[in-house]
Amino acid sequence: MKMIINGNLVNKDKKIKVKNPVNKSIIDTVPHAEREDAKKAIHAANDAKKAMKDMSSRKISGILYDIHHDLSKIQDEFAVIITKETGKPIRDSKFEMKRSLDTLLFAAEESKRIYGETIPLDAGIGGSKILGFTIKIPMGVLSAITPFNYPVNLAMHKIAPAIAAKNTVVIKPSHKSPLAALKLVELMTPYLPDGVLNSLTGDGKVIGDEMVTNNLVNKISFTGSVATGMSIARKAGFKKLTLELGGNDPLVVLDDANIDNAVSAAVRGSYVYAGQVCIAVKRIITQIGVVDEFTDKLLSETKKLKLGDPLNPKTDVGPLIDEEAALKVENRVKDALNEGAELLCGGKRNGAFYEPTVLDKVSPNMELVLKETFGPIAPIIRVDSVDEAFEIANNTPYGLQASVFTESIEKAKKAVKSIDAGTVLINKQSTFRTDNMPFGGFKMSGMGKEGVKYTVEDMTCSKLVIIG
Numbered sequence: 001m002k003m004i005i006n007g008n009l010v011n012k013d014k015k016i017k018v019k020n021p022v023n024k025s026i027i028d029t030v031p032h033a034e035r036e037d038a039k040k041a042i043h044a045a046n047d048a049k050k051a052m053k054d055m056s057s058r059k060i061s062g063i064l065y066d067i068h069h070d071l072s073k074i075q076d077e078f079a080v081i082i083t084k085e086t087g088k089p090i091r092d093s094k095f096e097m098k099r100s101l102d103t104l105l106f107a108a109e110e111s112k113r114i115y116g117e118t119i120p121l122d123a124g125i126g127g128s129k130i131l132g133f134t135i136k137i138p139m140g141v142l143s144a145i146t147p148f149n150y151p152v153n154l155a156m157h158k159i160a161p162a163i164a165a166k167n168t169v170v171i172k173p174s175h176k177s178p179l180a181a182l183k184l185v186e187l188m189t190p191y192l193p194d195g196v197l198n199s200l201t202g203d204g205k206v207i208g209d210e211m212v213t214n215n216l217v218n219k220i221s222f223t224g225s226v227a228t229g230m231s232i233a234r235k236a237g238f239k240k241l242t243l244e245l246g247g248n249d250p251l252v253v254l255d256d257a258n259i260d261n262a263v264s265a266a267v268r269g270s271y272v273y274a275g276q277v278c279i280a281v282k283r284i285i286t287q288i289g290v291v292d293e294f295t296d297k298l299l300s301e302t303k304k305l306k307l308g309d310p311l312n313p314k315t316d317v318g319p320l321i322d323e324e325a326a327l328k329v330e331n332r333v334k335d336a337l338n339e340g341a342e343l344l345c346g347g348k349r350n351g352a353f354y355e356p357t358v359l360d361k362v363s364p365n366m367e368l369v370l371k372e373t374f375g376p377i378a379p380i381i382r383v384d385s386v387d388e389a390f391e392i393a394n395n396t397p398y399g400l401q402a403s404v405f406t407e408s409i410e411k412a413k414k415a416v417k418s419i420d421a422g423t424v425l426i427n428k429q430s431t432f433r434t435d436n437m438p439f440g441g442f443k444m445s446g447m448g449k450e451g452v453k454y455t456v457e458d459m460t461c462s463k464l465v466i467i468g
């Protein structure tokens with residue numbers, strides 16, 4: 001695949017190999033861009049600002065609907081690419097494409113309702129007879145940087161609202177899974193003036209650095225790890241910044257929970273895309289009165305999961321993104337076992353594959369649950385009381401989403417009040433997300449919200465008009 005800069009396909013002699021995590025075979029290559037290429041892409045996006053600013057919202061909405069129409073026809077082709085480059089089970093890749101299309105549709109709709117507001121200036125001293133209102137104008141050039149795990153939908157969450165709000169974009173996907181995102185840019189480009197949408201592939205530390213520090217960039221939207229997010233925040237200067245970072249989401253099962261529902265939620269939440277999801281369930285905090293029933297049922301459901309070839313529609317859990325990622329998970333589990341956790345099932349690695357694993361008697365101070373563990377692990381932390389459960393839920397520098405299973409409205413209300421997370425879900429696992437909801441974490445999980453309406457809002461500036 002190639003990059004697109006200023007409407008043209010761009011290749012480089014130096015290439016990055018994109019590997020299938022199943023067997024390390026090379027699927028394709030992408031250009032290894034240098035800093036100069038990033039500068040060219042940013043200049044092209046800057047030069048295209050006027051064309052976008054002058055375009056009517058009606059036209060932009062029509063373009064987004066047209067792209068939706070074309071993309072929906074080849075969504076399965078995209079799903080196969082996602083599965084090949086990420087190892088995500090094909091069922092989940094198809095679902096990612098459905099959600100990406102939904103995101104695009106929300107943006108097509110949102111582009112027609114970008115409103116300012118009237119300001120009652122006559123309420124202030126000297127304001128009578130003066131008219132005041134705001135209009136929303138585009139931010140300008142957006143640098144969009146995305147991670148490996150949802151290559152199309154996370155790109156879509158930046159590109160589609162940016163265009164809806166009449167911005168121009170330079171996007172850099174992860175070097176681990178750049179193919180579907182490059183193909184998306186290729187599909188969208190012919191609908192847009194040259195330079196409105198540009199793609200780059202290369203070393204994040206080099207081209208990402210240019211995208212963050214270049215003074216022509218007006219806004220940065222980053223999704224990825226806390227470490228990269230912090231380094232971006234240090235360099236961003238005056239640019240408007242949205243950071244969607246890591247998570248360590250708890251699933252709390254209280255004594256009065258519907259256990260069957262909690263078990264289904266834990267299975268879906270812990271193992272979806274082998275746990276490599278920012279909002280995956282990463283800690284299962286279970287009250288002592290139901291822990292045995294919950295654990296038995298979780299164990300039996302986990303053993304039913306099919307680990308294997310992600311292109312097989314029957315596969316539930318595929319490989320991790322690479323062997324290095326699987327080794328990291330293996331070591332975290334080994335450490336937890338050495339510190340007293342009990343292995344109930346799984347725990348074996350084969351290349352990039354790691355078995356769905358249930359661990360009991362995990363202590364809240366083990367690295368496995370203190371840090372974000374990106375793997376198919378269900379670590380059970382036993383607690384005596386509701387207060388202890390919520391205290392442990394908060395015992396993390398992250399605060400993305402948190403779920404609580406209870407049949408008591410009073411305990412649910414207490415959970416909402418006590419748990420420090422961007423979303424608190426009652427009787428639904430944290431992996432739940434629709435693409436129009438305000439999504440974004442507290443604490444080190446980031447700053448700002450995504451979800452098309454909120455992203456559009458975030459990608460515009462308010463200009464105040466006063467008529468005397």
Ligand code: NAP
Nearest residue numbers: 146147148173174175204205208224225228244245246278
């Ligand atoms: P990552 O290592 O932080 O990489 C994310 C992106 O940043 C990649 O495109 C990477 O490029 C780029 N990058 C690396 N160094 C950079 C630098 N110095 N300046 C600018 N960009 C740079 O994250 P990942 O491993 O791909 O993704 C997993 C993480 O993302 C997890 O922590 C997960 O929780 C988080 N995540 C959060 C959300 C959310 O919405 N909150 C959603 C999904 C994932 P290269 O690949 O070229 O290095």
